[in-house]
Amino acid sequence: MTGNIISTMVYLAPVPTFIRIFKKKSTEDFQSLPYLMALFSSMLWLYYAMLKKDTILLVTINSFGCIVETTYIAIYIVYAARESRVSTIKLLISMNMGLFSLILLLAHFLVSGSVRVKVLGWLCVAFSVCVFAAPLNILKQVIRTKSVEFMPFTLSFFLTLSAVMWFAYGLLLKDLCIALPNILGFILGLLQMLLYGIYRNAQKVEEKKKLPGQNLKSIVILGAVGGPEVYPVDAKPDVNGGAEEHDQTEEAKEDEKTMEASQDKLQSNECAV
Incomplete structure (x- = not known):
């Protein structure tokens, strides 16, 4: 239950970002890929949880995740620039609709029973790794610009905490498919918080060094x-x-x-x- 509460905080962590997007009527330099990947992962985990027994916690949190991530993506599409909007819609159709439908069809017709659950479990592991790796392009941007403006700390913090909780949950259920991806999530979450600490201070120093320009x-x-x-x-x-x-x-x-x-x-x- 604690894992569900923390995961809820993870899903709600970008709310300040989208409030900012709504107020400015612009997505600025924020990217849609992490939200598209999070939606796809939630859809896969929801299907996996429905096939497996005694996973009500997975069903509830991933149902909530699908609703929240869909809302984020809809807001992003409304306020994004034309190029970003087109690329987001293309990814949404090809990945979250096309690829997910293909996985459902293959899992239904090619495998059955416990084998289907195992195959879906390892697919969930693979895409969960992609979800955790999706912010890596944000990390590159932080290192290049030495600015943490577009990497919210709250998201990194709750991502790390959630990874710890779901890793423990996976160990209790003896389900490696749940436990393994959260090891990577914990490492990447720590890395994001470390970079935030480094470049947040560096950004303050740079701002103090800058003298007001002479007009x-x-x-x-x-x-x-x-x-x-x-x-x-x-x-x-x-x-x-x-x-x-x-x-x-x-x-x-x-x-x-x-x-x-x-x-x-x-x-x-x-x-x-």
């Missing part, structure tokens, strides 16, 4: 002789910056008026002569 704006100064000259002036956020710019503009206008007055005076002298 430059061009001020046109009318010269007494020749054309206008352009000088870059630091844009200062304080109120004095606006006053200084105003003074410079007033001085330029006065210079222009002086030049016009001098030209008028010269023309009047010429006329007098």
Whole structure:
């Protein structure tokens, strides 16, 4: 029962991510592959649990997982960019519908009885490994960008905790198909939390090192002789910056008026002569 509660937390861990997607109306750099793989794995485990006896916990948690992951994918498709939306729909149709249907047909017609349960069990192991390995591309992105913005810590934490619980559950049932993939899940979960700790601190250090950029704006100064000259002036956020710019503009206008007055005076002298 504890494993089901923690697995529920794993499924609900991405909720803040999808709230963010809903508010920003964009999926940003978040990827749909982990959710597609999680849905496929939940579907397989649900079928496996229905064939095997005394696995009510597997039935309930994977039924919940199918509903939640489908909701996530639907939200992702709505707010994703065109390219991401198309690729997500293609994967959903080919893997979660096509491949799953093929597995059901082959398992039903080619094998039977206890052999079918064993085959499905090892298929579940294989795809559970894929589910745990799906975030590896996220880890590459974290290492490359040194940013953990798109790797939620809560998901990594509950994934690790869930792996421990389901590993213990598999040992109690003496079911290697349940126990084995959770060893990899535990290792990958620890790796994600380790990277989060490293690059979260590194990101803070980088932000402290960065100095605010100096924005430059061009001020046109009318010269007494020749054309206008352009000088870059630091844009200062304080109120004095606006006053200084105003003074410079007033001085330029006065210079222009002086030049016009001098030209008028010269023309009047010429006329007098």
